[in-house]
Amino acid sequence: MLKNLKFHVSNSIMTLFLHMLKRNFQGQNLTLKTDRKRLLVTTVLKEIELLEKLSNAFGPSGNEEDVAEILKTELEEYADETRVDKLGNIFFYHNGKEGYPKVMLSAHMDEVGFIVTFIEENGFLRFETLGGITNNILLGQRVLLKGEKGYLKGIIGTKPPHIMTLEEQNKVIPREDLFIDIGADNFNQAQEKGAEVGTLGVFDVEFTDIGDGYFRGKAFDDRAGCTVLAEAFKSMKDSPYNIVAVGSVQEELGLRGARTAAWQVDPDYGLALEGTFVADVPNTRPDRVSSKIKGGPVITILDKTVFTHPVILKTLIKVGREEAIPFQFKKVPMGGTDAGAIHLTKAGVPSGTVAVPCRYIHGPASIMHIEDLRNAIKLVTEFIKAISVK
Numbered sequence: 402m403l404k405n406l407k408f409h410v411s412n413s414i415m416t417l418f419l420h421m422l423k424r425n426f427q428g429q430n431l432t433l434k435t436d437r438k439r440l441l442v443t444t445v446l447k448e449i450e451l452l453e454k455l456s457n458a459f460g461p462s463g464n465e466e467d468v469a470e471i472l473k474t475e476l477e478e479y480a481d482e483t484r485v486d487k488l489g490n491i492f493f494y495h496n497g498k499e500g501y502p503k504v505m506l507s508a509h510m511d512e513v514g515f516i517v518t519f520i521e522e523n524g525f526l527r528f529e530t531l532g533g534i535t536n537n538i539l540l541g542q543r544v545l546l547k548g549e550k551g552y553l554k555g556i557i558g559t560k561p562p563h564i565m566t567l568e569e570q571n572k573v574i575p576r577e578d579l580f581i582d583i584g585a586d587n588f589n590q591a592q593e594k595g596a597e598v599g600t601l602g603v604f605d606v607e608f609t610d611i612g613d614g615y616f617r618g619k620a621f622d623d624r625a626g627c628t629v630l631a632e633a634f635k636s637m638k639d640s641p642y643n644i645v646a647v648g649s650v651q652e653e654l655g656l657r658g659a660r661t662a663a664w665q666v667d668p669d670y671g672l673a674l675e676g677t678f679v680a681d682v683p684n685t686r687p688d689r690v691s692s693k694i695k696g697g698p699v700i701t702i703l704d705k706t707v708f709t710h711p712v713i714l715k716t717l718i719k720v721g722r723e724e725a726i727p728f729q730f731k732k733v734p735m736g737g738t739d740a741g742a743i744h745l746t747k748a749g750v751p752s753g754t755v756a757v758p759c760r761y762i763h764g765p766a767s768i769m770h771i772e773d774l775r776n777a778i779k780l781v782t783e784f785i786k787a788i789s790v791k
């Protein structure tokens with residue numbers, strides 16, 4: 402009885418306290434996260450809350466539905482029209498005033514991952530990678546597979562170092578010698594658990610706030626871009642500009658979704674939003690660093706798929722300087738983005754790329770900083786305004 406009463410009192414005080422706090426935070430870009438059991442109240446920046454959801458979502462190339470659903474929940478109320486095409490690309494239309502150009506923003510929803518190619522008699526799964534994952538980071542990683550009956554947790558294994566020769570211990574083990582262990586005794590049990598040839602997987606890494614504005618998580622390439630896409634689109638709700646925000650599919654397999662998406666949108670300008678590689682780490686020659694964390698959003702001049710159109714490049718530089726938004730150029734012309742597909746659509750579309758700098762992309766987990774994310778959102782928002790009134 403006494404215990405119950407105590408609970409009621411603390412519960413109502415907690416409710417009152419939360420109410421007061423919520424009023425205080427109204428209009429600010431913060432969400433209150435409450436854990437009543439531990440009487441814990443924390444504030445989370447709205448864009449980080451979204452990034453967390455997107456980063457934790459399961460979305461290897463060809464299986465982007467969960468990511469599309471998160472974007473839909475986030476953006477549907479801001480869009481004049483929302484639709485999904487036959488390949489799975491999701492489109493959010495903001496219909497502005499006549500006479501303004503149509504700007505397409507594209508962020509790919511897929512992440513690098515795995516596909517099961519064979520099940521061994523003893524229950525181990527052979528696999529191929531989806532997208533560019535190098536062999537030297539595969540061994541020992543935790544993976545999450547989406548099986549017929551739900552998620553399966555596993556580890557990428559090989560034989561133990563104790564029985565390796567010294568030479569074997571020091572070399573990168575080829576992917577052909579690795580396998581995924583899901584804790585199945587044999588072929589039948591692996592199948593009973595829901596593993597099949599064609600089952601897809603991703604790295605199994607939870608989004609974590611590691612302090613001082615830094616975040617660690619999987620798939621920042623391109624869930625960081627998806628976050629920029631969402632926040633920039635939301636900020637344009639009452640604007641007169643014509644914007645189509647696209648969550649594209651299968652970028653990691655060769656910019657496939659953006660190709661058909663751009664054909665449908667038929668935009669005047671295209672901007673791919675990305676999470677790009679950073680090499681501001683030990684043992685890197687200065688000219689190979691390409692971009693730095695906290696250096697601001699990364700503007701591509703040239704990569705393997707696009708030469709940024711001068712109109713796009715000049716506009717990005719101009720708004721960056723005028724609005725005092727820090728930015729940096731991508732200095733190593735490697736990789737590719739949706740802009741590579743968009744700019745070759747129909748008679749050609751002036752296109753470019755803005756990216757959030759992220760360390761260790763195409764690996765199990767990346768690190769990024771909130772400053773870069775926020776500045777990328779600002780730069781993209783100002784870019785839309787400037788290119789629309791040109």
Ligand SMILES: [Zn+2]
Nearest residue numbers: 622623675676
């Ligand atoms: Zn990417």
